[in-house]
Amino acid sequence: MDIEKSFIKSLIKNFKGPSFKVRFWDGEETLVGDSPAAFTLKLNEPLKMKDMTLSTTLAFGEAYMNKTFEIDGDLYFALNSILYNITHFNFDFKGLPKIFHKSSKSKQKENIASHYDIGNDFYSLWLDETLSYSCGYFKNENDSLYDAQMNKIHHILKKLNLKEGDTLLDIGCGWGALLIEATKKYKVKGVGITLSEEQVKKFNERINEEHLENFLEVKLMNYLDLEKLDKNFDAVVSVGMLEHVGRDHYPDFFKAVSSVLKDGGTFLLHYISSLIESPGDPWLKKYIFPGGVIPTLREIISLSAENNYHVLDVENLRLHYRNTLLYWYSNFNDNIEIINKKFDEKFIRMWQLYLCSCAAVFNNGICDLHQILLTKGINNSLPLTRDYMYKD
Incomplete structure (x- = not known):
């Protein structure tokens, strides 16, 4: 199994809230939750493992901007459901020094x-x-x-x-x-x-x-x-x-x-x-x-x-x-x-x-x-x- 796919599955397996579907770049689909999916997260290409480890929001945010990651469904509803689970996200602030420079x-x-x-x-x-x-x-x-x-x-x-x-x-x-x-x-x-x-x-x-x-x-x-x-x-x-x-x-x-x-x-x-x-x-x-x-x-x-x-x-x-x-x-x-x-x-x-x-x-x-x-x-x-x- 792709390490990137395994990482994403591990990230989302404990998500609470509305059920949703994830469609991976190779066509595989997985359902998170027990009810019909309220929206679908489409990953058109693998995300870099390093990026996802450093910052979940940065990795997926950039992927969304570049259409590597898309959302089928209401954007606000989907993001609201995902961010309800923000405690599962990764944030390695020490690995992102250029972004967090002091503001002169x-x-x-x-x-x-x-x-x-x-x-x-x-x-x-x-x-x-x-x-x-x-x-x-x-x-x-x-x-x-x-x-x-x-x-x-x-x-x-x-x-x-x-x-x-x-x-x-x-x-x-x-x-x-x-x-x-x-x-x-x-x-x-x-x-x-x-x-x-x-x-x-x-x-x-x-x-x-x-x-x-x-x-x-x-x-x-x-x-x-x-x-x-x-x-x-x-x-x-x-x-x-x-x-x-x-x-x-x-x-x-x-x-x-x-x-x-x-x-x-x-x-x-x-x-x-x-x-x-x-x-x-x-x-x-x-x-x-x-x-x-x-x-x-x-x-x-x-x-x-x-x-x-x-x-x-x-x-x-x-x-x-x-x-x-x-x-x-x-x-x-x-x-x-x-x-x-x-x-x-x-x-x-x-x-x-x-x-x-x-x-x-x-x-x-x-x-x-x-x-x-x-x-x-x-x-x-x-x-x-x-x-x-x-x-x-």
């Missing part, structure tokens, strides 16, 4: 550009009208993606307890939807920073379209340079940016925030979190988010205390991110004819795998999405209860 300041801009500067026209095809590329907040089952993203923005802004005339900094501001809404609703003055040139371009266009030049500005800036702004803010928000910082730079991140946040100021941190400290998934780090690392909740809570931040609220939006990703995946496929004209099949399969596998990751609790509300030092002026966060 100069490397951070390159890493961000590789993902976020693909093109505003690409992201506009499958994100909502706000171009929000982070977890939405579904208050109702029938919320559209736009509804969920606006819900998320208002949920964050209410937590910050903003007042007219306040100043707000958005670290990793994306295309600017949060700051624009903050200015329109609360009449605050804001600054957004990002390392994506495409995002700066679009954000500036939006500022001009909304006639908010006297209220908002966006800067192409690394968070490590925040002290150079020579400004102080009443509140700071960071949505989906901490994942790009790198574990060795978390203390630098808090130091940078402290350099611009007023004493007693509010800080809302919205980020993907992991249950335990890990270097991250090899496939995602190589192809989707180079340099990305997912913090744990305990790391951030500990660093908060060390930097004199008081934690007021912690909320987990894990299933909201599953729903968000499935919306993105549906929108992506709805525009597949346009995307086909812009990118090759390998790129498209990579993005479909990324969106569906991440939805499955959140559904299975492999990752969480946390919002943490903090104050720099003591702030006794905030409401005594959290009711204000949920009032319309």
Whole structure:
């Protein structure tokens, strides 16, 4: 028997969940489970034994991109079923040193550009009208993606307890939807920073379209340079940016925030979190988010205390991110004819795998999405209860 085939059979023999079929490159088929197969995994060629030993997700992810590995059936359902069994996967982080390099300041801009500067026209095809590329907040089952993203923005802004005339900094501001809404609703003055040139371009266009030049500005800036702004803010928000910082730079991140946040100021941190400290998934780090690392909740809570931040609220939006990703995946496929004209099949399969596998990751609790509300030092002026966060 082929050693590669034997390895795969050994990997999947204890899988739980829906039954599925595996069809090997020589035509042999095996059923995992006792009921009819809900989907079929097709291996068109043998995978290298070394690759499968180093990282299950990297080996099968690359094989899927190259059509060496295919899935007959609903992609999300299949990936959700497979990732339910992630404890059986192989991860040899020491054998993958190039993927897990530390993220230097100069490397951070390159890493961000590789993902976020693909093109505003690409992201506009499958994100909502706000171009929000982070977890939405579904208050109702029938919320559209736009509804969920606006819900998320208002949920964050209410937590910050903003007042007219306040100043707000958005670290990793994306295309600017949060700051624009903050200015329109609360009449605050804001600054957004990002390392994506495409995002700066679009954000500036939006500022001009909304006639908010006297209220908002966006800067192409690394968070490590925040002290150079020579400004102080009443509140700071960071949505989906901490994942790009790198574990060795978390203390630098808090130091940078402290350099611009007023004493007693509010800080809302919205980020993907992991249950335990890990270097991250090899496939995602190589192809989707180079340099990305997912913090744990305990790391951030500990660093908060060390930097004199008081934690007021912690909320987990894990299933909201599953729903968000499935919306993105549906929108992506709805525009597949346009995307086909812009990118090759390998790129498209990579993005479909990324969106569906991440939805499955959140559904299975492999990752969480946390919002943490903090104050720099003591702030006794905030409401005594959290009711204000949920009032319309």
